Amino acid sequence: MDAKTDTVKKRRKQIFVAAVKVIADKGFHNATIKEIAYEADLGKGTIYQYIKKKEDLVLLIAEEGVSLLSEKIEEVSASLDSPEQKLQRIIDIQLSLIQKHSMLAKTMAVEVEHIKTEDRARIEKIYVENFLKVIKDSIEDVLPGGCFAEEDAMILADILIAMCFLWSHSDFIQRHAGDIETYKRILSHLFLYGLTRKEKENGCG
Amino acid sequence: MDAKTDTVKKRRKQIFVAAVKVIADKGFHNATIKEIAYEADLGKGTIYQYIKKKEDLVLLIAEEGVSLLSEKIEEVSASLDSPEQKLQRIIDIQLSLIQKHSMLAKTMAVEVEHIKTEDRARIEKIYVENFLKVIKDSIEDVLPGGCFAEEDAMILADILIAMCFLWSHSDFIQRHAGDIETYKRILSHLFLYGLTRKEKENGCG
Amino acid sequence: MDAKTDTVKKRRKQIFVAAVKVIADKGFHNATIKEIAYEADLGKGTIYQYIKKKEDLVLLIAEEGVSLLSEKIEEVSASLDSPEQKLQRIIDIQLSLIQKHSMLAKTMAVEVEHIKTEDRARIEKIYVENFLKVIKDSIEDVLPGGCFAEEDAMILADILIAMCFLWSHSDFIQRHAGDIETYKRILSHLFLYGLTRKEKENGCG
Amino acid sequence: MDAKTDTVKKRRKQIFVAAVKVIADKGFHNATIKEIAYEADLGKGTIYQYIKKKEDLVLLIAEEGVSLLSEKIEEVSASLDSPEQKLQRIIDIQLSLIQKHSMLAKTMAVEVEHIKTEDRARIEKIYVENFLKVIKDSIEDVLPGGCFAEEDAMILADILIAMCFLWSHSDFIQRHAGDIETYKRILSHLFLYGLTRKEKENGCG
DNA sequence: TATGAATGAGGGTTCATTCAT
DNA sequence: GATGAATGAACCCTCATTCAT
Numbered sequence: 006m007d008a009k010t011d012t013v014k015k016r017r018k019q020i021f022v023a024a025v026k027v028i029a030d031k032g033f034h035n036a037t038i039k040e041i042a043y044e045a046d047l048g049k050g051t052i053y054q055y056i057k058k059k060e061d062l063v064l065l066i067a068e069e070g071v072s073l074l075s076e077k078i079e080e081v082s083a084s085l086d087s088p089e090q091k092l093q094r095i096i097d098i099q100l101s102l103i104q105k106h107s108m109l110a111k112t113m114a115v116e117v118e119h120i121k122t123e124d125r126a127r128i129e130k131i132y133v134e135n136f137l138k139v140i141k142d143s144i145e146d147v148l149p150g151g152c153f154a155e156e157d158a159m160i161l162a163d164i165l166i167a168m169c170f171l172w173s174h175s176d177f178i179q180r181h182a183g184d185i186e187t188y189k190r191i192l193s194h195l196f197l198y199g200l201t202r203k204e205k206e207n208g209c210g
Numbered sequence: 211m212d213a214k215t216d217t218v219k220k221r222r223k224q225i226f227v228a229a230v231k232v233i234a235d236k237g238f239h240n241a242t243i244k245e246i247a248y249e250a251d252l253g254k255g256t257i258y259q260y261i262k263k264k265e266d267l268v269l270l271i272a273e274e275g276v277s278l279l280s281e282k283i284e285e286v287s288a289s290l291d292s293p294e295q296k297l298q299r300i301i302d303i304q305l306s307l308i309q310k311h312s313m314l315a316k317t318m319a320v321e322v323e324h325i326k327t328e329d330r331a332r333i334e335k336i337y338v339e340n341f342l343k344v345i346k347d348s349i350e351d352v353l354p355g356g357c358f359a360e361e362d363a364m365i366l367a368d369i370l371i372a373m374c375f376l377w378s379h380s381d382f383i384q385r386h387a388g389d390i391e392t393y394k395r396i397l398s399h400l401f402l403y404g405l406t407r408k409e410k411e412n413g414c415g
Numbered sequence: 416m417d418a419k420t421d422t423v424k425k426r427r428k429q430i431f432v433a434a435v436k437v438i439a440d441k442g443f444h445n446a447t448i449k450e451i452a453y454e455a456d457l458g459k460g461t462i463y464q465y466i467k468k469k470e471d472l473v474l475l476i477a478e479e480g481v482s483l484l485s486e487k488i489e490e491v492s493a494s495l496d497s498p499e500q501k502l503q504r505i506i507d508i509q510l511s512l513i514q515k516h517s518m519l520a521k522t523m524a525v526e527v528e529h530i531k532t533e534d535r536a537r538i539e540k541i542y543v544e545n546f547l548k549v550i551k552d553s554i555e556d557v558l559p560g561g562c563f564a565e566e567d568a569m570i571l572a573d574i575l576i577a578m579c580f581l582w583s584h585s586d587f588i589q590r591h592a593g594d595i596e597t598y599k600r601i602l603s604h605l606f607l608y609g610l611t612r613k614e615k616e617n618g619c620g
Numbered sequence: 621m622d623a624k625t626d627t628v629k630k631r632r633k634q635i636f637v638a639a640v641k642v643i644a645d646k647g648f649h650n651a652t653i654k655e656i657a658y659e660a661d662l663g664k665g666t667i668y669q670y671i672k673k674k675e676d677l678v679l680l681i682a683e684e685g686v687s688l689l690s691e692k693i694e695e696v697s698a699s700l701d702s703p704e705q706k707l708q709r710i711i712d713i714q715l716s717l718i719q720k721h722s723m724l725a726k727t728m729a730v731e732v733e734h735i736k737t738e739d740r741a742r743i744e745k746i747y748v749e750n751f752l753k754v755i756k757d758s759i760e761d762v763l764p765g766g767c768f769a770e771e772d773a774m775i776l777a778d779i780l781i782a783m784c785f786l787w788s789h790s791d792f793i794q795r796h797a798g799d800i801e802t803y804k805r806i807l808s809h810l811f812l813y814g815l816t817r818k819e820k821e822n823g824c825g
Numbered sequence: 826t827a828t829g830a831a832t833g834a835g836g837g838t839t840c841a842t843t844c845a846t
Numbered sequence: 847g848a849t850g851a852a853t854g855a856a857c858c859c860t861c862a863t864t865c866a867t
Binding site: 442444445451492502519528529549554557561562567570571573574577578581584585587588591592597598599604606607608609 | 787
């Protein structure tokens with residue numbers, strides 16, 4: 006609230022932005038504190054006033070990333086759209102955010118795996134409550150009458166999120182799809198109708 | 211063919227197995243040659259008679275992994291099953307292999323991203339020709355009359371493969387699904403019918 | 416100029432002195448960074464803040480050595496002494512400097528050969544312009560009317576310098592001569608009068 | 621004498637030749653046993669049946685080198701030439717041998733310095749008795765009536781030898797002199813008449 | 826005798842982290 | 847609070863040497 010806290014916030018932001026940039030480019034292990042400090046326009050020592058260990062950067066990034074991604078999702082879930090429209094919009098928004106913060110997304114997708122179990126708990130809590138659960142709920146709304154049981158919704162949410170993040174770190178996907186709009190379209194169709202929906206038939210095989 | 215080549219093959223296998231184990235556990239960068247050597251029951255120096263640089267381990271792993279995964283896939287594509295059955299079997303086989311070689315799969319899923327551009331070409335070639343293309347073809351067979359164009363098949367194959375690998379390195383998925391059979395079922399349904407297929411309706415929205 | 420530069424200079428000097436000492440003792444390849452660091456009373460890592468590669472130590476030494484040796488030589492060449500007196504003084508001064516900085520001289524004499532071609536150019540330039548050329552000029556002044564052509568002066572300068580350095584790294588010479596004054600006398604006579612100058616021809620100066 | 625000894629001799633020669641070649645090219649420390657073995661067309665292990673440690677190669681080389689250089693020198697000293705002619709021929713022969721066995725000479729000139737004190741004794745004995753002393757004697761014969769005392773002969777012999785070897789490892793000398801004949805001429809003149817001998821005093825021989 | 830696979834000591838180098846200024 | 851010089855643990859990799867065949 007006071008001036009000191011503002012500085013702290015500012016510095017954390019500086020470090021966060023720099024870390025995302027450098028880590029996205031080189032990967033966590035090849036990114037050096039020196040370079041992150043340089044990128045943040047700060048001294049190496051200053052970094053260590055805001056984190057305790059290099060690893061903490063991943064936490065910082067994950068936290069920030071999750072909150073960034075959660076941000077708009079809740080709006081969608083609160084809207085009055087049909088379940089299918091909601092799902093579509095979730096895919097849209099998520100991919101747009103991933104596109105916009107591509108380096109952050111890439112860093113998260115790749116490095117979050119390496120967070121130590123102790124530290125994961127906090128991140129996971131935020132992730133599940135503010136993000137995964139919202140998407141799960143939207144998926145749940147769309148399932149009735151389809152081939153999936155209600156308890157499949159969570160896994161389907163996991164899969165949906167994984168597919169979205171895939172865009173950020175797979176060169177292959179990007180090369181094969183060409184642009185993100187194509188990828189959006191494919192994800193939506195795949196999720197809503199599967200590969201085999203045909204005009205004249207239906208049913209779950 | 212002769213005895214010498216046999217030793218070479220044996221050693222490479224030893225190193226491969228040890229590397230997969232250690233790298234799956236700690237990640238490439240935290241895995242040390244010392245530990246891999248210990249795991250392989252070899253001296254540190256011996257490792258370097260079979261690879262030139264630590265990085266080569268990823269190549270070794272990727273190559274072996276791709277060939278392992280390709281192994282049974284072609285059988286499927288050559289079978290006389292219906293397209294839908296083929297796709298289902300591909301998912302089955304892939305996930306079973308990934309389950310069986312879970313550490314290899316995890317290593318590949320995570321570390322292949324870091325292979326240097328120069329070395330990627332070779333791996334990619336094998337991957338695309340022996341694996342991706344086969345799956346793409348199977349997907350193509352299932353698309354006609356559905357919502358997807360033929361040229362979407364490649365991306366869909368990418369996505370399918372990524373979702374199979376997801377099983378090996380996502381704790382989340384494993385926890386949420388409980389067992390791999392559940393995951394198999396969900397993946398098959400999702401790809402074949404999407405979330406919304408209902409008894410009485412159809413069409414691509 | 417400012418405090419920072421002073422530290423850098425101080426550290427480089429520390430490292431230079433330690434490197435000369437250790438390398439003179441063990442030779443470049445048997446000298447370890449660890450020992451040089453210890454001798455310099457610095458941490459191993461600190462060394463690498465002032466050099467990029469171990470090899471750079473030779474450059475550091477060569478540069479410093481050449482400038483040290485050049486120091487007094489130009490004074491001589493500017494003096495009003497007779498050509499013969501100049502040459503004598505050059506030998507005097509050079510041998511005295513080599514004696515004084517015997518470890519530096521030994522290191523230079525032995526290790527300069529191993530400098531990579533790329534880096535040699537810079538050293539050679541300084542060496543030739545500030546040192547070799549001055550001695551060559553002095554030799555040139557003494558040649559007219561003698562057996563040598565003017566264009567031999569450069570080679571003779573090379574030889575003279577090499578013979579001075581010989582003192583620093585040849586145990587044999589040191590044992591056979593006993594003291595440096597004897598060596599000075601012999602070198603001077605040899606260069607000025609050769610082995611066969613007899614009383615009746617000209618006297619021995 | 622018997623077949624076994626012949627093999628031993630042959631192998632030692634093979635190793636010697638290969639070692640000289642590789643070491644002259646890369647220096648002792650950068651030369652590897654592997655490469656020397658390859659160059660000798662032998663297995664790495666075989667090398668170790670003829671030497672105990674890598675360092676022994678320098679001994680082998682030094683021994684061989686000294687005996688090679690001594691070879692023709694004694695003939696000269698036994699001849700009936702005038703002292704001046706003898707000295708001239710010594711320079712001629714030495715430089716010719718150094719030219720012919722340039723790699724050996726270079727290796728000796730550079731690496732002999734690093735031989736451990738314990739091992740030096742044997743080499744030095746051969747060197748002094750078969751080589752240095754012969755040259756010293758020839759020099760002694762030429763001194764009477766000149767500026768040098770008899771006891772300077774040894775140092776002068778050291779210097780003469782050093783000057784000859786200079787040719788083999790100084791790029792500078794080779795570049796400045798152009799060819800070895802020039803260098804021969806300069807050495808002879810320098811040694812016999814010094815830099816200042818003038819026409820009117822005695823002529824240049 | 827000849828071999829080269831196996832080995833591990835040891836060296837150069839990097840970089841996270843500390844701490845005096 | 848901000849800094850970056852100093853540090854040394856730790857890693858990759860080389861290579862002399864051994865030894866079973």
